[in-house]
Amino acid sequence: MPDKLHKIKILPLNKEIWIDEITDVREALLKEGIKLKSICGGYSQCGMCKVKIIEGKEFISEIKFLEKGLLGNVFHITKERLSCQLYIKGDITIEIPNN
């Protein structure tokens, strides 16, 4: 098991999970039984697995080309990221949609 683990606080569930730096957030949520909407299975194609970054934006991975194509260049307004493309290097708080 990788030695560096970071905490994700998940709203509105008020649940905390731990994640390493090589697992994407969608996968980490899935392992805890939290399933976000998706039809592409985590390949940055459907744009449905959005989460909102509430705290810790300094610890999130940079947005890459495919994700930017789906979400646009508006993170500074929406605070939304695709969880399947999101990796973290520190503790964060996210909000997931009510499905």
Ligand code: FES
């Ligand atoms: S699961 Fe489809 S874009 Fe993330």
